Amino acid sequence: MIKEISDRDYEQLVSQGKVIVDFWAPWCGPCSMLGPVIEEVAKELQNVTIVKINVDDYPELAGKHGVLSIPTLLYYLDGKLADTSVGVVSKSMILTKLDRLV
Numbered sequence: 001m002i003k004e005i006s007d008r009d010y011e012q013l014v015s016q017g018k019v020i021v022d023f024w025a026p027w028c029g030p031c032s033m034l035g036p037v038i039e040e041v042a043k044e045l046q047n048v049t050i051v052k053i054n055v056d057d058y059p060e061l062a063g064k065h066g067v068l069s070i071p072t073l074l075y076y077l078d079g080k081l082a083d084t085s086v087g088v089v090s091k092s093m094i095l096t097k098l099d100r101l102v
Contacts, residue, residue: 002042005051007061015079018101019049020094023065023072025056030088031071037091041098048098077101 002022005013013019022038024031042050055062055070065074065081075083075097083097 002038002050002052005053007053007058009051010053010061011079013049013051014076017049017078018047018098019051019076020098021065021074021076022050022052023055023062023067023070023074024052025054025070027056028070033088034071037089037094040091041094045095045098075101 003013010021014021020038020041022034024034038050041048053061055067062070062072069086071087073085073089073094074081075085082101085093085097
């Protein structure tokens with residue numbers, strides 16, 4: 001399941017396990033292309049938390065995490081940023097990055 005979160009929830013949600021944070025915006029074409037890919041990953045991997053942050057609603061959070069372009073995915077393992085991808089990426093790329101989180 002994918003959750004839309006706020007800046008208040010961010011630290012708590014990335015603190016445990018494998019987490020992908022999707023920085024996006026509703027007007028962003030590439031974000032719309034990546035959305036279904038993220039949904040497939042969420043359905044297949046129950047042990048990964050996937051959350052979305054709308055950069056229009058939380059620009060300061062995007063800036064704090066160095067997000068300059070969207071979509072940007074941040075991959076966390078137990079609260080530590082482990083990897084990043086920018087732009088539309090394939091499902092296999094996302095799965096590979098998740099597999100490397102150990």
